[in-house]
Amino acid sequence: MSKSPKKKKENEVGEQSMSKDSYSTTQVTSIQQKIQQEKEYLLSVLNFDEHLREQVEEMFNINLKGFPAGEEPMIFCTAVFKIGNAELAMSKLEKLSDVWLVDINEERAYYIWTRPYPKGHWNPISKTPGARQIIGEVQVNFDNTLTLETKTKSWITQLIHLMIGVLGEDIRLINLEFESPSDLLKKAIDQKE
Numbered sequence: 001m002s003k004s005p006k007k008k009k010e011n012e013v014g015e016q017s018m019s020k021d022s023y024s025t026t027q028v029t030s031i032q033q034k035i036q037q038e039k040e041y042l043l044s045v046l047n048f049d050e051h052l053r054e055q056v057e058e059m060f061n062i063n064l065k066g067f068p069a070g071e072e073p074m075i076f077c078t079a080v081f082k083i084g085n086a087e088l089a090m091s092k093l094e095k096l097s098d099v100w101l102v103d104i105n106e107e108r109a110y111y112i113w114t115r116p117y118p119k120g121h122w123n124p125i126s127k128t129p130g131a132r133q134i135i136g137e138v139q140v141n142f143d144n145t146l147t148l149e150t151k152t153k154s155w156i157t158q159l160i161h162l163m164i165g166v167l168g169e170d171i172r173l174i175n176l177e178f179e180s181p182s183d184l185l186k187k188a189i190d191q192k193e
Helices: 005-045 050-059 086-093 153-167 181-192
Strands: 076-082 099-104 108-116 132-141 145-150 172-179
Touching: 005 153, 050 153, 050 172, 076 153, 086 099, 086 108, 086 132, 086 153, 132 153, 145 153, 172 181
Parallel strands: none
Antiparallel strands: 076 145, 076 172, 099 108, 108 132, 132 145
């Protein structure tokens, strides 16, 4: 006996939904595994004082539930490092193809970290040949500190990883902060009052 067309369609929809959920769960698991691997690596090479351990652990706490594949919550991330020599750091950064100097003054050199736009990106600029997406900011401060800023936790871990690769493991994390957009809005409201 064959199934009625209506029953068959319901089963197909159920299978598609289940398959989509399985795919999403599998992808989240895969991303979480990647985050864990990045955590193990960075904890083995990242130089920081013990009082920063909680913030460092928080950097790897990324809740992906409810987000489409490839997306994560916006969190404004700032990492500050002590470096040995600002001029040497600048010369090394300027050799990178995805880090561009955009401003320099007597206090700091300001760089942007970019990548080619992903295919299908919503921003109309992404269709411009050669357009690049800004994914982070790097400041080499002439007091021999380095400030990194991104808008997601996964990008800050990748930018820290890049800086360790370029500047060496001697750079020392001295501050790490995370703020959600709602935290920033609350601060702005509190300052107005």
